[in-house]
């Protein structure tokens with residue numbers, strides 16, 4: 001695979017003096033889906049804004065499809081489609097007009113066949129004569145994507161495509177993004193949902209406080225950070241954790257009704273069965289068990305931990 005975006009030593013200091021990006025190095029391969037994963041305030045939107053020419057970098061370089069974003073802004077920008085975090089469109093415009101207009105902004109001649117293909121791919125063709133205000137929230141998001149794709153960009157940025165969206169729409173969006181990748185467009189999305197990165201991405205970059213903490217193939221990342229929490233709902237509350245459980249990383253819930261055990265799904269021995277056996281030996285009965293994947297927050301905690309240990 002050839003690389004389509006090269007970012008070197010990218011820094012951003014806002015006028016306030018705040019350092020939002022602290023030297024980012026990253027290469028994006030053509031055709032991949034890359035998820036930039038990080039909590040609110042990590043610098044995701046700042047990074048995208050710089051690549052798309054909306055914000056100026058303080059230092060470093062970005063090259064998109066062979067075009068330097070500063071020296072050859074127009075060349076770089078025309079290779080990029082951006083769906084910003086905040087959706088904004090003229091509500092009174094009709095779907096097809098707004099998409100045609102977006103294309104025109106990039107100096108591209110009108111191309112009805114291309115616009116029809118985009119609208120069909122996004123299941124918007126039947127709605128093409130509707131005013132945007134007549135569409136559902138999900139359809140409005142699709143219009144934003146259609147606009148971003150109108151000038152045939154090679155890279156599509158989706159900044160928090162499903163923030164504040166209900167579960168059904170989120171799944172819809174994931175399916176749609178999966179289909180878009182078949183058109184060959186490189187997709188970079190930002191998210192603070194680990195589930196979204198897990199579902200969509202080929203590679204994941206974890207960003208925190210302006211620093212890229214790691215970049216990894218998703219499958220490798222999920223393995224590496226594949227921690228789960230087992231919750232054991234007790235038949236009877238207990239006052240304190242018995243010392244016989246000290247060898248497991250367990251915590252007792254506030255009401256004494258539940259024991260939580262954090263374990264590594266990739267470990268040869270997860271400790272789950274031995275813990276349950278020990279509970280049995282201690283005469284501690286339970287009524288229910290469930291496990292959940294670690295949250296992004298847990299992962300950050302473990303990353304920071306690793307850094308300290310290194």
Ligand SMILES: Nc1ncnc2c1ncn2[C@@H]1O[C@H](COP(=O)(O)OP(=O)(O)O)[C@@H](O)[C@H]1O
Nearest residue numbers: 014016018020039040041042043044045046047
């Ligand atoms: N125009 C600005 N001036 C000063 N600080 C800003 C500005 N825009 C963003 N920031 C700060 O930079 C940090 C990163 O913001 P942002 O890139 O929007 O994060 P994310 O998209 O990951 O939530 C935040 O702490 C934010 O408050």
Ligand SMILES: [Mg+2]
Nearest residue numbers: 044045085160
């Ligand atoms: Mg953001």
